[in-house]
Amino acid sequence: MTLTGEQVEVPADPRAFHTLSLANGWGDGAPLLPPTDDAVEAVLACTRHAPDHVLCVLPPEYGVATVELIATNAAMAGVQPEAFPLVLAALEALTTPEWNAFGLTTTTSSVFPMLIVNGPCRVPLGIDHRAGCMGGAGGRGSMTIGRAVALCLRNIGGQRAGDTSRTVFGQPARFGMCFGEWEERSPWPSLAQRRGFDAESDVVTVHGGKGTFPLADIHNDDPRDLLFLLAKSIAYPLANMFLGNADNGEVVLAVNPMWAERFAAVFADITDLQSYLHEHAWQPLDLWPAPNRDILETKGRVGLRDGVHPDRVYLAARPDQIVPVVCGGLGSLHAIALPSFGESAMQSARAQAVPVASQ
Amino acid sequence: MDTIRIRRPTAPPVEAVAAPTFRLDRPVVGLRAGIRTDAAWRSWRFLAADWTERLRADGVAAVATVETHAQVGDTGANDRSHIADLADAVDFAIVGLGTCGSCTSFAIADAVAIEQRDRPVVAVVTEEFATHGRNMATHLGHADLAVLVLPYPLEARTEDDLRTIAAAYYPRALELLGVRP
Numbered sequence: 001m002t003l004t005g006e007q008v009e010v011p012a013d014p015r016a017f018h019t020l021s022l023a024n025g026w027g028d029g030a031p032l033l034p035p036t037d038d039a040v041e042a043v044l045a046c047t048r049h050a051p052d053h054v055l056c057v058l059p060p061e062y063g064v065a066t067v068e069l070i071a072t073n074a075a076m077a078g079v080q081p082e083a084f085p086l087v088l089a090a091l092e093a094l095t096t097p098e099w100n101a102f103g104l105t106t107t108t109s110s111v112f113p114m115l116i117v118n119g120p121c122r123v124p125l126g127i128d129h130r131a132g133c134m135g136g137a138g139g140r141g142s143m144t145i146g147r148a149v150a151l152c153l154r155n156i157g158g159q160r161a162g163d164t165s166r167t168v169f170g171q172p173a174r175f176g177m178c179f180g181e182w183e184e185r186s187p188w189p190s191l192a193q194r195r196g197f198d199a200e201s202d203v204v205t206v207h208g209g210k211g212t213f214p215l216a217d218i219h220n221d222d223p224r225d226l227l228f229l230l231a232k233s234i235a236y237p238l239a240n241m242f243l244g245n246a247d248n249g250e251v252v253l254a255v256n257p258m259w260a261e262r263f264a265a266v267f268a269d270i271t272d273l274q275s276y277l278h279e280h281a282w283q284p285l286d287l288w289p290a291p292n293r294d295i296l297e298t299k300g301r302v303g304l305r306d307g308v309h310p311d312r313v314y315l316a317a318r319p320d321q322i323v324p325v326v327c328g329g330l331g332s333l334h335a336i337a338l339p340s341f342g343e344s345a346m347q348s349a350r351a352q353a354v355p356v357a358s359q
Numbered sequence: 360m361d362t363i364r365i366r367r368p369t370a371p372p373v374e375a376v377a378a379p380t381f382r383l384d385r386p387v388v389g390l391r392a393g394i395r396t397d398a399a400w401r402s403w404r405f406l407a408a409d410w411t412e413r414l415r416a417d418g419v420a421a422v423a424t425v426e427t428h429a430q431v432g433d434t435g436a437n438d439r440s441h442i443a444d445l446a447d448a449v450d451f452a453i454v455g456l457g458t459c460g461s462c463t464s465f466a467i468a469d470a471v472a473i474e475q476r477d478r479p480v481v482a483v484v485t486e487e488f489a490t491h492g493r494n495m496a497t498h499l500g501h502a503d504l505a506v507l508v509l510p511y512p513l514e515a516r517t518e519d520d521l522r523t524i525a526a527a528y529y530p531r532a533l534e535l536l537g538v539r540p
Binding site: 009026155 | 360361362363364365366367368369370371373398399401428429430431432433434435459460461463464465468488491494495498
């Protein structure tokens with residue numbers, strides 16, 4: 001295997017390397033692993049792509065992302081080689097034009113790629129999908145795959161807060177966010193299956209998420225009541241999806257397995273559940289002050305397309321823009337919404353793993 | 360100190376390209392002007408309406424306006440198509456407003472799309488997003504794109520303030536377009 005990236009001599013001492021990486025702006029503040037040739041080659045062994053293959057061009061500075069350069073960043077992030085195809089799939093997905101990386105890497109918003117993984121790889125690669133899956137569970141895959149994508153955006157795409165990225169606050173997920181769906185506890189087809197992939201494929205879905213928005217209830221056991229409250233909660237007045245076009249963006253609704261079971265007793269078909277959520281995910285137009293109302297009306301956000309409900313503003317134009325994903329612990333009581341930037345459509349890509357025998 | 364060798368994790372810098380720019384080099388009398396507005400920004404809609412009147416008073420034959428609504432989806436695709444149509448239909452254009460991260464990116468991209476059709480164009484951004492706008496133009500291969508920088512913030516200003524800004528910056532917009540008296 002021939003590597004062609006520029007070689008740099010750095011201190012062998014981990015603390016000195018960390019200091020150098022901070023000085024060079026290579027990282028996210030946390031320690032990095034040195035991308036030696038051995039480390040990079042081990043990562044590259046888990047993809048069919050040649051090192052010089054150009055996978056994509058990453059905004060905002062349009063850096064050319066060769067597979068070798070991506071592998072270098074993956075090695076720095078601590079990605080185990082077998083997980084590298086998921087990093088490549090995530091980058092492939094987020095550079096699909098409709099994901100709008102051009103806008104999302106430069107916006108004032110906190111939005112960042114949030115990776116949702118389906119498929120058999122979740123357990124062996126340590127992609128958290130049970131208790132603490134959005135932070136705290138500590139699976140290697142969850143902690144490093146998202147970080148590798150973040151490092152690629154920084155080091156290859158040139159995304160830097162306060163500079164090329166105009167993000168006002170950022171968010172913790174800008175360190176990297178990756179979790180799985182607990183498919184085995186889901187009463188519905190997995191997210192990947194709903195997006196056209198088979199259950200045996202390892203698939204990454206990239207969502208432009210603004211943050212983790214926690215929701216809780218302990219007072220009501222009725223599934224319809226609970227779904228009504230979830231719908232109202234995700235349609236909060238200052239949601240980004242009220243700022244733009246109703247047709248764009250999806251809000252991910254992470255539902256714990258206990259609630260999913262309860263909801264499925266009423267809505268065996270997940271599209272019926274999505275329709276119910278959509279039906280209630282609105283706020284009255286007069287909730288907003290006059291200047292906001294003017295813009296909502298100018299943008300055609302008032303009522304549904306067929307002219308009904310001219311006194312309501314719906315979060316989304318279609319039920320499929322509310323995307324349930326089953327994950328989290330069995331303690332029930334909680335859900336998490338991942339609100340959308342709005343001007344972005346989630347994208348999925350299959351991870352192309354190398355057969356074990358050829359590694 | 361012991362050392363090891365690693366591979367550099369950053370991409371090589373992309374060479375800056377400055378595509379040709381175009382200037383009117385004449386008065387605006389009889390010309391067709393285009394303005395790109397954005398439904399998101401009340402301030403810019405106000406300024407664009409003010410400048411439309413000023414252009415007409417200066418003898419422009421017609422002012423066409425495209426109001427953008429989205430970055431992606433069918434609406435975003437229609438917006439981009441309307442920008443292309445605008446470029447084909449006018450002699451010069453004013454494109455705004457860059458006063459957030461992604462809206463600056465798209466305002467610059469739309470201005471570049473017009474410049475790629477050989478039309479004089481000026482992109483309008485606010486001061487906070489001026490560097491970002493120029494960087495975006497450079498990354499899109501149009502490093503010399505004319506960029507008019509307005510005060511920041513524009514939102515939360517009174518109409519009197521906006522009218523004053525409109526009057527103060529209109530001559531600079533024409534200057535950047537290469538308008539001669």
